[in-house]
Amino acid sequence: MDHNKMKFNTKVMHAGQTHDPVTGSHVSPIYQTTTYVLENIDEAIRLNQNQDQGFTYTRFGSPTQAELERKIAILENAEAALAVGSGMAAISTALMTSLRKGDHLIAGDVIYGCTFALIHNVLTEYGIEMTLVDTSNLENIKEAVRPNTKVIYLETPSNPTLRITDIEATAEFAHANGAKVIVDSTFASPYLQNPLDLGADVVVHSATKYLCGHGTVVAGVIAGKKEFIDKARFPYLQTFGAVISPFDAWLLMLGMKTLGIRMERHCSNAQKVAEFLENHPMVEKVYYPGLPSHPTHEIAKKQMRGFGGMMSFDVKGGIEGGKILMNSVEVFSLATSLGNIDSLIQHSPSMSHFDMSKEDRMKAGINDGQVRISVGVEDVDDLIADLDQALSKVAEQIK
């Protein structure tokens, strides 16, 4: 059956799947080897000089990695995909493949911390100019664009305020101005949105999060046109060396099989948690794109198939309130990262965004009492009860 005709849960299970031709092993083996024995010198020359597809050395690719890449390409409706050693490897490889000295980049002002560091501290050292704006308002992008703008980089939904950027409108504007759109779609996963279908040129994920789903692997993926992916693979990935290990690629594929059913539960749990928090007297504000009160709820409804499992909220009592909450939860784990089957909680001002000045943090809407939660797939009543008891500790302890 043509995988394009399959629905998501069938596709994620079967697409790109190969059964081991030697033993018939139902689950593909992990090709845990560094090198490949070649038939003869003619084959060695063809493969080593890139005249032919095949496997020679694991930094250049492995059958396990190749299977993962086929699956990602299918899930993102892309011509090709590249799997790499981390989400940051995906982002840095995609940006380095796209930008040259003297080029200009527009990116969101509220983005993943290390992406900000890459753009702000590293790329600028290589002569790449940048402007950071709130990309959820296209007018800001229009104002920032320059003749040398080559990339518009979007994170949607964004970390940690869950702002949604209209990918379709941004891509239309970018293409009219000779720029490419790269989307970090980590918070959505391919289950909730496909940026390439909306006109984006490249999509990247921290596969560490929802794609893996179990908190066991650090990995990243890039998907887009074959020409772009080929270039990202060679020379960029081959020379930067940010490869994914065969074992990690295999674990990732294991996790991905349940992506659809996990995401369904993440979404329904998160919606209930968000509604609970929005009505709680100790909560000042909830940032969840599934709430009609969220400023970009309408764009989320238009371009996503659900609102995901991530949200932030401002607890009363500022930094102190946030800290009491962190120390009071029992089901949620106090931990960075997200997208696991179990629920995680973090206090953004003192954890993920500690290195921002208070002024920049406030401007980005990351308030003192802002807590970010990754809602897991547990029974939602237990998650709500846990937050409720922790919030009553905040109420008791702050005056």
Ligand SMILES: *Cc1c(COP(=O)(O)O)cnc(C)c1O
């Ligand atoms: C975690 C994350 C990254 C970085 O991914 P790693 O796998 O940790 O390198 C990038 N973007 C977003 C939105 C993330 O959540």
